[in-house]
Amino acid sequence: MLEIKNLHATVSGKEILKGVNLTVKPGEIHALMGINGAGKSTLSNVLVGHPAYTVTEGSITFRGKDLLAMSPDERSHEGLFLSFQQPVEIPGVSMVNFMRAALNAKRKYWGLEPMDAGAFLKLMREKRKIVELDNKLTSRSVNEGFSGGEKKRNEIFQMAMLEPSMCILDETDSGLDVDALRIVAEGFNKLRKPETSAIVITHYQRLLDYLKPDFVHVLIDGRIVKDGGPELAAEIERRGFDWIKDEVQGAVSL
């Protein structure tokens, strides 16, 4: 589904990703952990084609196509979705108009007619319920005046609307209270189809308890330095990252 090979990327001339390799197969959930500033969000931004980030080396293949050759909106149509670490507020653009534009753009890309207004609103209602997003929020401007947790819930609501095949959740758990975390995580599980894949970026075990990742990777200083199963996340929760850093340094000095 997604194959990242030797990915190097810079932002403002500074190299942040220094050779990332990662393969995600359909239906797999990969957790990505690592210290602050390691490059996790940079990787998500590069995947969705953020113009501030420049890929200097390497390749990304998504569903057999060259992802780096696609514009950000094409990547979205092809099934890539990023739940942003910090969703932006867009005053004056209503949630309804925003979602309708997004959904219809995708339908157009796949050769489908725009969805009629009634069916669209019904779909909004259904999906809103899954993440228990308040009606009041979907009748406002995009993220405007939403609390931190509401913004994250709204990200998952949008995911529900667009039904992506590859979801990147960048710290979707941060800012959520315990109940909200459960609702969002259970919502995600309900929404995902067997073939839906995900890269879940998180600092905490709790979200992973719900999402049950198949693999856990540790990103440090722009490289994935350790891979493991769910037990790796549990170990990081207990011991932090220092022991991994020591391991890496040990390996280098050998």
Place this chain on the structure above:
Amino acid sequence: MQEQQYLDFFHAQRNQLDTCSCDMLNAHRDEALAAFQRLGFPSQKVERYKYTDVAAAFAPNYGISLRKEPFLGDFHAVQDLYGTLADVNADGLTALNTMLVQDMVVINVRAGEQKEHPVQITNTMRATAPLMQNRRLMIIAEAGAHVQVILTDKAEAGQDFLVTQVTEVFVGQGAHVELYDIEDSHERCHRFHQVFSQVEAGGHLTHVTFTLASGVTRNQTDVRLIGAGADAQLLGCAITNGTQHVDNNTLIDHRAPEGTSRELYKYVVDQQSTGAFAGRVLVREEAQQTDSIERNANLVCTEQARMWTQPMLEIYADDVKCSHGSTVGQLNNDALFYMLQRGISEAEARTLLKQAFASEVLQEIPLESLRQRLHVLIEKRFRSCEDCKLCKS
């Protein structure tokens, strides 16, 4: 001398102008002529005209079509008010309009009368050769009267047009006037609209100026608050692209205590177009407890587009609450990218963001039906023809 052709025209047509017009308009021509001869077209050295080249706009040879039938209206009831706000000796354009005007619309709402429906005046320019038109409008809301007036200015494509318009608005004690001026013309139209308003004690004026499309537009909006507690709300929105030029020059003159004024102008300036906003708020010594907020916000979409903004606050009273400010910015890139990630095309995302920017002015518009109509017109304006479904639906 761009003035000469207008003076020649006036002298040659004086007889026809007078015979097919009314006494009220004729009575002011000589004074206007003398003023125009003295003042000429305002040059860009004049502070309030520094952003728009008036003489250049009047240089081409426009035809003026005159009335050929006698004028039947009877304006005696309002003749003492005519020209009292629009001072020919203060401004060459006011003088030119007063000199040449032959026709006029007067909306006079009697004391206490509440007009249930808005009055709409639609001007559609249509001609087979370049045409100039000089318009005059007077709105008089007597004490306690209530009226909404909508002006829509359109022009058929494919021709050059030049319009001068002078509007005088008298808002009596406790009266309520909403004036909506919506220009939706095209790049070959030049328009100079001067609106002079006066609000008496406890009266309220909402004045909304929308430039959806035009060539060169200069709107001058002068409001005097002359009675205690008078209130004015000025709203404006200009959407420009191509080589358009829109200049809004406003003056809110607080001459009495406890007056309130709110002003919001927003521009979306695209391609090579230029926008100018100069808004002066004057709080005189006698205007204690004035409460005034003025804001101008602009979105400049390209490197070539230009926006001049000049909010001015001049306060001579000591007990007032006033603020003013302006911003010039680009589209928010984070918002743009967020939309792209959700699959919205860049063109569509830009359109939605521009619409969102302009919609802040719409939200302030009291007349619900017009607000909705303007929503549609703005959307139409921002969309190129091929991806607009509005005509078809």
